[in-house]
Amino acid sequence: MSGAPGSGQLPLALRFPPDQRLDTFVATDPVVLPQLRALVVSSPAQCVLVAGGANTGKTHLAIAVCAEAGARGIAAAYLPLASAAGRLRAALEAMEERDLIALDGVEAIAGRRDDEVALFDFHNRARDAGKALLYTAREWPADLPLQLPDLRSRLSQCLRIALAPLDDAGRREMLQLRARRRGLQFDPAAIDWLLRRVDRDLGSLAALFERLDRASLAAQRRVTVPFLRDTLGDLG
Structure with a gap:
C-alpha cells in the first residue's frame, strides 16, 4: 500500500526509485x-x-x-x-x-x-x-x-x-554510476568541477544530479564544464 502525501495513508511500500539500488x-x-x-x-x-x-x-x-x-x-x-x-x-x-x-x-x-x-x-x-x-x-x-x-x-x-561518509573519490564514483545507469554523458572534468563547488553530502548531490539529468535531456547536451556553467551559473 502506498499513499500520496497528505492522503493519511502510511508509505508501507514504494515504487522504489531506480537510482536507489x-x-x-x-x-x-x-x-x-x-x-x-x-x-x-x-x-x-x-x-x-x-x-x-x-x-x-x-x-x-x-x-x-x-x-x-x-x-x-x-x-x-x-x-x-x-x-x-x-x-x-x-x-x-x-x-x-x-x-x-x-x-x-x-x-x-x-x-x-x-x-x-x-x-x-x-x-x-x-x-x-x-x-x-x-x-x-x-x-x-x-x-x-x-x-x-x-x-x-x-x-x-x-x-x-x-556506514562512513564518502570521500571525493567515492562521491565521484557515485555520480559516475548514476550517469551510466541513465545513459547520461557526464564528463570526468565536469564531475571534478562540480565537486569543488557544491555541497557534497549525498542528498544534495543526488538532488543536483536529478536537476542536471533533466537539463541535459532538455538541451540534448552532454554534461561538460561549459554546460555546468550555463546551467549552474551562480556557482561560477
Whole structure:
C-alpha cells in the first residue's frame, strides 16, 4: 500500500526509485553490499542493523534491499519510521505478510514508549516467523535514547553494518554510476568541477544530479564544464 502525501495513508511500500539500488551504492567497506545481498537470500532469515550519520546512505540501502528482494519475487516493504511515529503498531501490523521488512530511522521512535513496545513485539513475531529485518539508525542501540531495555537488547543482537561518509573519490564514483545507469554523458572534468563547488553530502548531490539529468535531456547536451556553467551559473 502506498499513499500520496497528505492522503493519511502510511508509505508501507514504494515504487522504489531506480537510482536507489545496491549496484548504485558506493560503500567505503567492501563487506557492506555482500552482507545486504545475503539478507535478501538468507535462510534462515537474518536481522541487520545499518548505522551511520546523516547522508551516509542508510535510506538508499533500505530501499535498495527492498528493490533487490522484489526483483527476486520476495515480498518486501519499506517504512520510514518517522512517518509512523505515534501510530507504529498499526503500521507494523499492516506489514505482517511481508517476508522482508526495512525499518528506516529507529531514532525517530526512540523515547516513544508505545512505539518502542510495538516495535519490540513486531520484531519478536517477525523473527519467530522467519522474516528478514533491516533496521537503520544514526547510532548503535546502546547510544539511542530507547526507554525499553528489551528492545535495545533485540536490536543489539542484529548483524551490524557501519556506514562512513564518502570521500571525493567515492562521491565521484557515485555520480559516475548514476550517469551510466541513465545513459547520461557526464564528463570526468565536469564531475571534478562540480565537486569543488557544491555541497557534497549525498542528498544534495543526488538532488543536483536529478536537476542536471533533466537539463541535459532538455538541451540534448552532454554534461561538460561549459554546460555546468550555463546551467549552474551562480556557482561560477
